[in-house]
Amino acid sequence: MHLSRRQVLRLTGAAASLPLIGSFHGAASAKDVIKTAAIYTVPVEQQWVSRIHKAALAAKERGDIEYTFSEKVANTDYERVMREYCEAGHQLIVGEAFAVEDAARAVAKDYPDRAFLIGSSFKPDAAANPNFAVFDNYIQDASYLTGMIAGAMTQKGNIGMVGGYPIPEVNRLMHAFMAGVKETKPDAKFQVAFIGSWFDPPKAKETAFAQIDAGADLLYAERFGVSDAAKERKVLAIGNVIDTQADYPDTVVASALWHFEPTLDAAIKAISEKAFKADDYGQYSFMKAGGCSLSPLGTFEGKVPADVAAKVKAREGEIKSGAFTVTIDDSEPKSS
Amino acid sequence: MDALDILFSASLWAAAIRIASPLIFATLGELISERAGVLNLGIEGIMTVGAFAGWFTVYQGGDLWLGVVAAALAGSAFGLLHAMLVVPLGLSQHVTGIGITLFAASLTYYTYRLAFPEVTSPPKIEPFAPWPVPVLSDIPFLGEALFRQTPLTYLAFIAAGLVGWFLYRTPAGLAVRTAGENPAAVEAQGIDVTRVRIMAVVAGSALMGIGGAFLTLSAFNSFYFEMVNGRGWIAIALVVFGSWRPGKALLGALLFAAFDAYQLRLQQLAGIFVPYQIFLMLPYALSILALILMSRRASYPRALMIPYRKGER
Numbered sequence: 039m040h041l042s043r044r045q046v047l048r049l050t051g052a053a054a055s056l057p058l059i060g061s062f063h064g065a066a067s068a069k070d071v072i073k074t075a076a077i078y079t080v081p082v083e084q085q086w087v088s089r090i091h092k093a094a095l096a097a098k099e100r101g102d103i104e105y106t107f108s109e110k111v112a113n114t115d116y117e118r119v120m121r122e123y124c125e126a127g128h129q130l131i132v133g134e135a136f137a138v139e140d141a142a143r144a145v146a147k148d149y150p151d152r153a154f155l156i157g158s159s160f161k162p163d164a165a166a167n168p169n170f171a172v173f174d175n176y177i178q179d180a181s182y183l184t185g186m187i188a189g190a191m192t193q194k195g196n197i198g199m200v201g202g203y204p205i206p207e208v209n210r211l212m213h214a215f216m217a218g219v220k221e222t223k224p225d226a227k228f229q230v231a232f233i234g235s236w237f238d239p240p241k242a243k244e245t246a247f248a249q250i251d252a253g254a255d256l257l258y259a260e261r262f263g264v265s266d267a268a269k270e271r272k273v274l275a276i277g278n279v280i281d282t283q284a285d286y287p288d289t290v291v292a293s294a295l296w297h298f299e300p301t302l303d304a305a306i307k308a309i310s311e312k313a314f315k316a317d318d319y320g321q322y323s324f325m326k327a328g329g330c331s332l333s334p335l336g337t338f339e340g341k342v343p344a345d346v347a348a349k350v351k352a353r354e355g356e357i358k359s360g361a362f363t364v365t366i367d368d369s370e371p372k373s374s
Numbered sequence: 375m376d377a378l379d380i381l382f383s384a385s386l387w388a389a390a391i392r393i394a395s396p397l398i399f400a401t402l403g404e405l406i407s408e409r410a411g412v413l414n415l416g417i418e419g420i421m422t423v424g425a426f427a428g429w430f431t432v433y434q435g436g437d438l439w440l441g442v443v444a445a446a447l448a449g450s451a452f453g454l455l456h457a458m459l460v461v462p463l464g465l466s467q468h469v470t471g472i473g474i475t476l477f478a479a480s481l482t483y484y485t486y487r488l489a490f491p492e493v494t495s496p497p498k499i500e501p502f503a504p505w506p507v508p509v510l511s512d513i514p515f516l517g518e519a520l521f522r523q524t525p526l527t528y529l530a531f532i533a534a535g536l537v538g539w540f541l542y543r544t545p546a547g548l549a550v551r552t553a554g555e556n557p558a559a560v561e562a563q564g565i566d567v568t569r570v571r572i573m574a575v576v577a578g579s580a581l582m583g584i585g586g587a588f589l590t591l592s593a594f595n596s597f598y599f600e601m602v603n604g605r606g607w608i609a610i611a612l613v614v615f616g617s618w619r620p621g622k623a624l625l626g627a628l629l630f631a632a633f634d635a636y637q638l639r640l641q642q643l644a645g646i647f648v649p650y651q652i653f654l655m656l657p658y659a660l661s662i663l664a665l666i667l668m669s670r671r672a673s674y675p676r677a678l679m680i681p682y683r684k685g686e687r
Contacts, residue, residue: 081487082494088494088495229642231638231642234650234651237598237599238598240594240601243594244635248389248639248641252642262598263594266595285495374646
């Protein structure tokens with residue numbers, strides 16, 4: 039096909055104007071669909087991140103957000119990925135800044151018109167970063183309830199707890215769990231160990247074996263691998279963040295579940311109303327906000343003593359009504 | 375139970391042997407490679423590949439032993455890549471090895487994500503179950519500690535024996551050892567140094583692959599990113615600790631694992647007074663101490679990390 043110079047010019051002009059049409063269309067629909075990018079330092083299989091991923095996929099399904107994510111981003115690379123998504127025009131950045139607080143907040147400063155919803159152990163700073171909101175898995179309410187059940191299920195009153203690192207989000211759940219145990223079993227003893235890794239199931243399993251050898255008959259499974267040890271040695275386990283009972287029907291009694299949906303939905307609502315602020319979204323993980331729940335007892339229905347089940351139910355009601363508050367304790371838990 | 379009781383409990387030693395098993399495979403693999411004169415820092419990545427390949431084969435419906443074979447093959451493939459770069463081409467063994475580790479691990483994660491784009495909790499397989507050796511497992515203490523392990527653990531000990539026999543009792547083993555001491559002497563025998571070295575690296579990498587697969591087929595039942603978690607680097611230190619001898623390396627792996635199993639138990643006992651980081655550090659700190667004592671008399675292969683070029687004087 040032969041093209042004259044004029045035809046070529048006309049075609050090029052038409053082609054060049056296409057993006058303009060596209061952007062016009064985009065502007066019209068951007069009101070509803072929020073371009074969202076999530077940046078995770080671990081694979082989406084990891085318990086904590088899997089809850090965020092799940093909520094984001096649900097929001098995408100509803101048509102509230104456009105969702106893209108990067109997983110297993112090294113902390114040293116985190117800032118670059120954040121900037122890249124900001125440059126690409128994403129309006130909402132979801133992430134975790136536990137090890138990159140300064141860098142993440144610096145990025146937020148450079149992109150004042152974007153919303154940042156970031157997992158953090160610290161509080162938001164509205165003066166310095168009006169667009170940097172924080173969240174975390176404040177599911178101590180549910181952890182407390184699992185503790186009450188654990189206290190009723192342990193025969194020897196010796197409970198093993200294996201954690202990754204003693205950081206606030208791990209500690210506060212352990213403390214809430216221990217407080218719950220003490221309500222139903224005041225003389226319970228705890229063995230607390232940390233494996234110094236988020237992802238070493240064989241090591242978590244060995245640590246759990248060590249605790250069982252030392253007399254534990256119920257394990258608090260903060261890491262993958264612990265429930266496997268419990269299953270092999272036929273002791274009980276309490277799950278954390280995700281519900282693992284389907285994989286361990288005779289082992290996992292109950293789990294404290296985290297639901298990220300209220301947190302994300304609140305942020306989406308704030309953005310669409312142009313009211314996104316440097317708020318502390320941690321409260322959306324509380325039980326009364328629907329951010330956490332006690333998993334159904336499932337296979338252990340009827341095996342948990344009825345009076346304890348009733349007590350748990352009553353506590354749940356009190357937590358939701360505000361009559362009972364679970365203490366938030368971020369200090370490192372110790373063996374007793 | 376106090377600290378001394380723990381030391382004499384069979385469960386401690388059973389745990390030590392479990393923890394040691396992947397280290398034994400990996401250490402033997404590195405040892406063969408280094409005895410032939412090639413440092414293989416690709417070990418961490420090769421173990422990751424093995425862990426994934428073995429697990430994935432079983433997940434796809436393969437037999438557990440087929441998974442072990444797959445892990446060995448996948449490991450040796452990356453071993454071959456390392457060998458081709460550093461033996462005939464004579465590239466820096468340090469740089470190439472690190473490159474292999476980064477490449478192999480990243481490729482594994484990429485493959486994993488392609489195969490499982492939508493999972494929230496990694497799928498599980500049915501791993502090797504402990505297989506008590508008839509009669510022997512009834513021996514008090516020793517039986518419980520040593521003879522109620524999974525088949526892969528027994529294979530680790532058998533492999534240590536085989537590697538020792540191969541290196542010191544066969545002509546091929548002599549060629550491997552000489553290739554790491556004085557390659558010109560191998561050449562003088564009419565044996566191709568390049569071929570000996572490549573084969574040693576490939577065979578060693580197969581063992582590393584099995585070491586990785588131990589984590590997903592025996593110690594645990596699913597694959598996680600970064601689950602090798604530095605075990606490859608420990609194996610490199612263990613080779614030095616064992617002064618390049620299979621028997622001593624086996625002892626070193628057991629010693630390290632025993633420290634690790636011991637600290638896990640001490641942590642329960644004394645965790646109230648001592649920060650947990652001290653316990654986690656313990657096996658490494660004690661290994662460094664042991665390394666200092668042992669390596670004073672260690673003699674490393676003289677031609678280690680020196681590329682051999684035919685006819686060069």
